[in-house]
Amino acid sequence: QVQLVESGGGLVQAGGSLRLSCVASGSFFSIYAMGWYRQAPGKQRELVATVSSGGDAGYADSVKGRFTISRDNARKTVYLQMNSLKPEDTAVYYCNARLVTGQYWGQGTQVTVSS
Numbered sequence: 001q002v003q004l005v006e007s008g009g010g011l012v013q014a015g016g017s018l019r020l021s022c023v024a025s026g027s028f029f030s031i032y033a034m035g036w037y038r039q040a041p042g043k044q045r046e047l048v049a050t051v052s053s054g055g056d057a058g059y060a061d062s063v064k065g066r067f068t069i070s071r072d073n074a075r076k077t078v079y080l081q082m083n084s085l086k087p088e089d090t091a092v093y094y095c096n097a098r099l100v101t102g103q104y105w106g107q108g109t110q111v112t113v114s115s
Contacts, residue, residue: 001026001027002024002025002026002027002028002097002099002101002104003024003025003026003104004022004023004024004095004096004097004104004105004106004107005022005023005025005095005106005107006020006021006022006093006094006095006106006107006108006109007020007021007022007109008020008021008109009093009109009110009111010110010111010112011112011113011114012085012111012112012113012114013113013114014085014086014087014113014114014115015084015085016085016113017081017082017083017084017085018082018085018111019079019080019081019082020036020079020080020082020093020095020109020111021077021078021079022034022036022077022078022079022095022106023075023076023077024076024077024078024097024104025076028099028101029100030053030099030100031053031073031076031097031098031099032052032053032098032099032100033050033051033052033053033097033098034050034051034071034078034095034096034097034098035047035048035049035050035051035069035078035095035096035097036048036049036050036069036078036080036093036094036095036096037093037094037096038089038091038092038093038094038111039091039092039094039108040088040090040091040092043091045094046060047060048060048063048067048069048080048093049063049067049069049080050069050096051069051070051071051078053073055070055071057069057070062088063082063089066082066083066084066085067080067081067082067083068080068081068083069081078095078097080093082111085111085113086113087113087114087115088113089111089113090111090112090113091110091111092108092109092110092111093108093109093110093111094106094107094108
């Protein structure tokens, strides 16, 4: 089993910054890709950013240039640095990990950006 625990969400004014963290625990050998998704009220969950085990990152067009994803393999942790936040970034942010045994999700952390 794999458990993912997110932290770092909160309330911030537009233009501000937040840093999300997600720590993986459990019994596994390695994690292929880790990523962040988000879901706003009334909308489908969408991909925000992903990072491979080798550090290759990909981003949704809506966050390019503002968000940075990174991972620390030794600490089994993935981070999402979010700068220049906008009200439309308000959502529950979910951590995702892909392993040979399947795909796993965290419980989510709320990010609210006020205008």
